[in-house]
Amino acid sequence: MDVLVLGGGYAGLLVTRKLERRLPEEASLTLVDDTGTHLVQHELHRAIRQPDYVDDISVPLPELLDRASLHEGRVTGVDRDARTVSLAGGDGLEYDYCVVALGSETAYYGIEGLPEHATPLKTLEHAAGIRREFEAVIDQLGHADPAAETERSGRVVVGGAGLSGVQVAGELAAMARERGVDDDVEILLLEQQATVVPGFPEGFRLATRERLEAQGVTVRTGTTVTAADAVQITTESAAIDYDQFVWTGGIQGSAAMGGDRPQVRGDLRLDERTFALGDAARIVDADGEAVPASASAAVRAAETAARNVVASATADGGFVDVEQWRWESPGWLISVGDDAVAQVGPTVLTGSAATALKSAVGVTYLAEHGSLRRALGVLRKEADDITEI
Incomplete structure (x- = not known):
């Protein structure tokens, strides 16, 4: 029996680790990832602001796997009828059961000039x-x-005020302060919806x-980007000149x-043998x-996905008793430069309490699923940030 997991992100890694412990010994388990x-x-x-974070947040997959084998390759297609996976270069893999956890890609929504001029x-x-x-x-x-100077000498635009956009804008604002140019560079965060982090609780x-805004970010909601060129962003209401353009405005499938x-x-389940x-x-x-x-959500869904793969793989053609997953949010966390916002139940925290909570979540994840060395590295850096607030 051949079981494939496609993608080594949160969902793919955690499903693989659970399947390592639960699949029958005769089953072959392979994690397919394009970066390893x-x-x-x-x-x-x-x-963005602290390049030395790279070593702490980038973990070689072989360090995290026990029984599963790693196949490095970029997935280019999944044929669920034939139960095959196509890889770049023409290679292919067959499967009896497959978990699709390929993550997402940046969505540009067909907006003219956006892919060429904005960095995701x-x-x-x-x-x-x-x-x-x-x-x-x-x-x-x-x-x-x-x-020729206007009120600001430079402008950086971040398109999309979801979790990623807010965190990017916060990092750039903090970087501007560290470089002593926060009075000269405007960090402008655009959002099509009427609020930042739309879809989240009002207090958050x-x-x-x-x-x-306390970090010096200019927030402009209700603004839809319709086109972009090398120096200007066109919106439904006005044109915006820019010096740098970052796009975090949405996601699409792989x-x-x-x-x-x-x-x-x-x-x-996508079908009886394919999960996502x-x-x-x-x-x-x-x-x-x-x-x-x-x-x-990806982390919490992994348990149900693994249980259902095992139930399907061991049913011997009989009835498959699949589990149904219910999403229960433990709360929300977001970084805003050296600050943070956290919501736990109805309570919203900011400042050092929120920053400490977000740090604890990241360190726990790395210690459990990455490595103690990396967890301690992040803890050291985060402790320095908290001390400076």
Whole structure:
């Protein structure tokens, strides 16, 4: 029996680790990933301002696997009828059961000029690129014509005020303060909806906006980007000149899935032999509730996915007693530069309490699923940040 897990992110890694312990010994388990590295995605924004975070949030997958084998390769297609997976270069793999956890890609919605002129944040390379671009903006300040100066000499636009956009804007604002250019560079956060972090509880939304503005970020909601070129962003209401453009405005499915995020119900099954979870799918849980695309949801769905794969694989053609997953949010956490916002139940926290809570979550994840050395590295850096608040 051949079991494939596609993708080494939160969902794919955790499902693989659970299957290692539960699949019959005769089953073959393979994790397929294009980089061979597990990236702690919810801390990726930190690498923009602090490149040394890279070593702490990037963990080689072989360090995390026991029984499963790792196959490095980029998945280009999944044929569920033939039960085959196509890889770049023409190779292919067959499966008896497969878990699709390929994550998501940045959505550009067909907006003219957006892919060419805006930098997304999905990889370490993207984080490094955003840092280089921001440093170039700072460098240009020394060459600006004083007679041509407006209120600000440089402008960085972040499109999309979801969790990623807020965290990117916060990091860039903090970086501007550290470089002493916060009076010269505007960090402008755009959002199509009427509020930042739309879809989250009201108290969390309000606190996040307040923290952004306290960090010096200009927030402009109700603004839809319709086009972009090398120097200007067109919106439905006005044109915005910019020096740097970062886009975090939405997600779509992996190219291997045709850009689609197929819907699955609480059993996480695409069909009897194929499962999907994490950002790769749109999950409607057992109570009919839409599940947000988040690391927290991916981690929590992994248990049900693993149970259902094992139940299917060991049913011997008989009745499969699949489990139904119900999403229960433990709360929400978001970084805003050196600050943070946390919601636990009805309580919303900001400042050092929220920052400490977010640090604890990241350290716990690394210690449990990464390595103690990396966890301690993140704890050291986060402790330094808390001390400075």
